[in-house]
Amino acid sequence: MSLTYKTSVAAAAMALAMTACSFGPSGEPPAMPAPEHYGADAQPAKTVSAGGVAQTFEIGATPGSQWWRLYGSSDLDALVDEGLHNSPTLAATQRTLASAQEELRAQVGASTLPSIDGAAQVERARTAVVPGLGPEQVQYNFFAGQVFAHYTFDLFGQTRYTNSASAARVNVQAYELEASRRALAANIVGTAINVAALDRQIALTERLVAVSNDAAHEDQQRYALGSVSRAQALASKQDAAAIAATLPPLRQQRACAIHALAVLMGRTPDNAPSVPALDSLSLPGQVPVAVPSDLLRSRPDIQAADAAVKAAAADVGASTAQLFPSLSLTGSMGRGGFSWPMLLSGAGGLWAIGASLSQPIFHGGALFAQRRASIDAYDAAVLHYKATVLSAFQDVANSLAALDNDAQTLASTDEAADAARTAFDDTASRHRLGALPSAATHASESRYLDAQIAATRATGQRMSDTAALFQSMGELPAAQQTAAITR
Template structure:
C-alpha cells in the first residue's frame, strides 16, 4: 500500500495540474452596458402629484435615487396586509416551485463539477476461472481451476484542450443565476398580486357601499313619487321610471358581490389556502394609507434591480458559454489514466510484496471529419446567442416602458382623482338641489332621474379613481424591482431572517454585482 501511495499521489498531482493548466476557447462573457438613458419619460415629471382631500388624495413626492424597501408593502401601513403577505411567502406553492427549481439547478451544477473533476475509483473483485492450456498450444496439458482476487485504485481525467467542460460549468452557473432571479421574480409577482388584489377588494367594498347608499336614496325618491301619484301630483310613468332606476341600481349589487367573492378566492389561493377554509382579513380603502414618498431608481440602476432583466442577462451568459462549448468540440481531448493495485490467487496473498500491478495510459481524440456537423453546431450556437441578445434588449426596453407608464399613471391619475372629486361634489349638490325642487314640485321626475344617475356614476368613478392611486403605487414598486437587494440588510436590522433568502447569498450561486461592461460578439471575440 505504501508503494501505491507513492505512485498514486504523483498521478493525481499530474492530472490536477493538467486540469488547472487548460484554457477555455470561445467568448469570455461580460455584462451588457448600462443603457445611456437619463430619464424614464420624454417630459419631466412634477416634483409631486396633485393633492385632493382624503386618504387617497395625498400628494406623492417622487424621490430620485432613494432606496426601495424590500418589504415595500408595509408602506401602506396595514398590519392585515403585512400579515397576509408574510403568510403567502411562507405557504405559496408558486414560490415553492421556484425555490425547488433553484435547488435543482444548484444540485445539477454540483453534479457537473464532479463530472469534470479527476475521477478516482476503488475496485475490488473476486472470480473463479478454469484455465485451458489448449489456448496456448498445449492440448495434452490438464486444465487448471483457480481463484483470482484483485484490489486496485484507478485515476482518470479527460483533459479537453478547448475547455468545453469548463464552458459547460459556466453555462450551468448561469442557469443557477437564471433560476435565482426567477425566484426573485416569483417573489415580487406574488407580493404585488396580493397587494393589488387587496386593493381591488377594498375598491369593490367601497363601490358596494356607494351602490347601497344610492339605493337608499332612490328608495326614498320612489316613496315620494308614489305618494305624489296617489295624491295626483305625479304620473304613473314617473313612478315606473323611478322604480326602474332603483332596480337598475340593485342589479349592480349582485355583480359586485360576485366580483368581491372571486377576489377573496384569489387572495386565498395567493396565500396558499383553500378558498373555503382561508381566514382572510377584510380590506377597505380606509384601512390603507397612501405612501407619500415614492422612491424612483435612477435609470442607470434599473437593469441591475429588475429580476426579469437579471434573468435575461443570465440566459445571455448561458448562451455565450454554449458558444464556447460548441467551439471546444472542434479541439482535441486528451484522456490520462492510471491505476495501481494488487492481484493474487488467494486473499491471504492479495497484499503480498510481489502482487503489485499498475498501469499508466493516455489517449487523444481529435475530430477530423464530421460532415460539417461541428462547425454548423457552432454557428447555431452563435445564432442562439444573437437571439438571446435581442431578447435581452427587448426585456430592457419593456422594463423601461413599464416604469415610464407607471410614473405617468401616478401623475395623471392623481389629477384625475382631483377632477373626479370635484365632479362628485357638483353631482351631489345638483342632486340635493333637484331633490328639493322635486319635493316642492318645481322639478319633474325626469330631472330627478338624471340627477340621480349622474350622482351615482360620479360616486362610483370617484371610488375607482381612489383605488387606482393605491394600485398605481404598488405597480411602481413592482416596476422598479421591489427592493429585493435590500432584503438581507433589512432582515439583519430587524434581528431576524427574511422570508426569502437573497440569491446573492445562495449556495453555489455565481451572482455578479459589479459594474457592467461591454458585451463582445461570440462570432468574433474569441478568448481563452
C-alpha cells in the first residue's frame, strides 16, 4: 500500500469525522447578559427592621435543599416532608421520569449494539408431483435452527444524534421533576403561612364584630333613652353589619386554603392537617441571593430549557445525517435437514452473510423539509431558553423588591398597631375612671383591632414572599455552593 493511498484514506476518514461533527449545532445555550443587580434599582444590603427582624441579603449564596427548616417550626417541617413523600402528582412525575429513563436504555441498547435472534422451525409438509414422474404425493419433514445477527454502522452519526436528543429530553424531565419538587415545597409553605395568617385575622375579626355589636347595642339603648339620634343608632347598626359581612369571606378563604393544603400533601380535604400558629414561625433573617451566573445553573427551569436546546441541536444533526448513506451487515448460522440425523450431521450446516448500503435519492423533499423543521425547532428552543432566563431574572427581581417593600409595610403597620394599642389602653383607663363613655372605648378598641389585622396581613405576606424568594433562587450542587460563597 503506497504512502499516497494511506494519506488519502486518512484524509477521507478525517473529513468524514469532521462532517459528522458539524451536522448539528453545538447545543450550547446562548450567552445571556449578567446584570449587576436584578431589579431596576440596586438591591439594598438589608431591609428595614420590622417585627424585630431586618433581613440581610447574602449575595452569592443559594438556599439549601430544605430551606423551609429556616422557619424554625417542626410542625411546618412535618407538613412539607409529608407532602414530598405522599403527593401523587410528584410521585407520578417521578414514575414518568423512570419510564423515560428505561425507554432511553432500551433505545441505546437497540441502536448501538448488534441484534441477535434465534429461530427454530419444525415442519411436516406434503407436496404434489407431476403424474407419471413418481409418487403423486411426497410427504416429508423439515427441521431447522438458526441464529440471526444484524448491525447497522453509524457512519454519519444519525444514531448518536438521535440517542443524544433522547438523553437530553430525559434530562428535561429530570429537571422538571426537581422544579416540581421545589414548587410543591414552596406551595405547602406558602399555603400553611396563609392559613396561619387567616386564622389570626379571623380571630381578630370575630373580636371586632363583637365590639361593633356591643357599640350598636349600646347606641340602640341610648336612642331609646333619647340620648342619641336615630341616625346614629342606625349608623352603628350598619357599621356592625358591614364588619360582620367581612367574616364569612375570610372563613371561605381559610377553607379553600386548608383544602388546597390537604391535597398538596396527598390527603383528602376532610382530613386536612393542623397548621402551626403564625407566632410559632420565625422569619429567616439571612436571605440568599444568587448572582445571575449562578442562577443559570441553580434554577431547574433554566436547566430544563438548556437541555431542550441540546435535544433540538441533536435533532438537527440526526435529520442531516439521514440524508447520507446507511450501511448494514446481516448474518445467520444454523443447521437444517429433512430428518434428525441429517440435522445433526455435517451436511446440515446453514449460514449466510450479507451487507446492504442504502442512499436516499428521492423522498418528495420530505428529508430536506424535516431538516428545515428541526432547524426551526432548534431556533425556537434557543429563544425559549432566553425567555426562561429573562423570566427567572424578573422572578428574582420581583421577589427581592417584595421583601424590601414588605418590610417597610410591616414596619408601618406595626407602628400603627403600637400607637393604636397605646391609645386603647389610655382610653380604657379613662373609661374605668369615668372620664370617657364606653362608646369611646369601643371605637378605640376597633381601631386597634383594625391595625392588628393589617399587621397580620403584612406579617403573612412577608413570610410568604420570603418563601417565594427561596423558591426562585433554585439550588446549586454542594461544591458549586461553596465556590459561590467564597467568591
